[in-house]
Amino acid sequence: MPIDDPTTATPSEIDEELARLGIEHAKATDTLNGLTARVQRLVNDGMAEYATELRPRIEQARQTIAGCEAAARPLDAEFERRGGWTRAWLVDNSGRHVHRTMACRTxxxxxxxxxxxxxxxxxxxxxxxxxxxxxxxxxYPSAPVDVRNRPSRIKTPEQLAREAEKAERAKAKAAKAITAPDGTPLRTKGYGQIDTEFTARRSYADALAYARYLTRASIAHHRDTIAEYREDAQLILAALAAKHGRTVDDLRAELAPKVEAKWNREHRNWG
Ligand SMILES: [Zn+2]
Structure with missing residues (x-):
């Protein structure tokens, strides 16, 4: 993520951005080198007119490179201004050693x-x-022997990215989930265990619309069932209120049009 003010950014934030710019820079350099070689071949083969078609892409690659360099400059300057900081690199191929500098002679x-x-x-x-x-x-010549005997706990950028993705997915899942206010599963009589907010809202509307239908049909005959559906609706309402830190009345008002729609759609003409 681009850094607005390097002076308040952490070393990790600055280096993460520098690493990202470095990768973008390397890709654009590869592109530029490939295109330049193609232009040279076309010119050599007497097809210079085709080479002109590649000019816009060459120009774009050059601009990307210049942009990366310009963006890295204040970040490199901040590293210098603070007198530098520790950095570490993991070797991707054999050994998978951690180094303090890419200039390591090994x-x-x-x-x-x-x-x-x-x-x-x-x-x-x-x-x-x-x-x-x-x-x-x-x-790291001074690393104590007992430390050197321990297994590595270093995570690669790929591992970290995977973990962040996993956390993001868990967060998205939690956002969709619903439980009883005390965190236990939300269990209802008419709809069983409800796991998602989507189902909770739909079941709430269904329960109240159905309770209304039964009330019209015969309140005496369906007394217990009506009570059960109303109870379910209350449980769901309490769960939704707890999840969003809102009052039960507030949510009841929000869901009222949904109940009304359900009633109109499914029960009104049968009552
Ligand atoms: Zn080294």
Whole structure:
């Protein structure tokens, strides 16, 4: 996410944005290199007129690169202004070691790194603690032996992204869910256990419309059933009120048109 004010951002926030810009920059550079090579081939083959068609895409790639560089500048400046902070990288290929710098001499130009931006600005002891046996001995020579014997607890950017996605899904599910005000399942007599707010609202309207229908048909004959449906409606109303921190009266008023619609649709002409 673009950072409005680098001076108030955390090292992780700044590095996360720098990592994102770095990936976008690398992609645009690949595109630019590919297009430039194609233009060169076309020119060599005497088809320069086709090369002009590629110009807008080349220009766009150049603009993306310039944009990434411009966006990274204030973030790099902030890193310098604060006198730097700790950073850690995980090597993607063999060994899966954690390094304090991509310039580590145990690595190669071809080494693929994943930037562990979640650890940016954290104490080196904490980084080593999390890395355990994955801590590079060259980068963290002072790591105690007992720490080096522990398994790594480092999470890759992919793992973190998956976890965030999972949390997001759980949140969306919770937003749709409903329980009794005390957190136990919402159990009703006429509709069984109700798990979603959607079903709760629909069941509420159904219960009251049906209770009204039975009242019209024969209040004496259906007394117990009517009471049960009204009770269900009360339970649902209380659950909805608790979930949204609103009053029962408030929700009853909100749902009244739904009850009315249900009544008109299904029962009025039969009563
Ligand atoms: Zn290293």
């Amino acid at each position: 690595c190669f130009p071809s080494t693929r790194f994943a930037w562990l931006t979640q650890l940016s600005g954290h104490d080196e002891t904490e980084i080593v603690e999390q890395a355990g046996k994955a801590a590079c001995t060259e980068c």
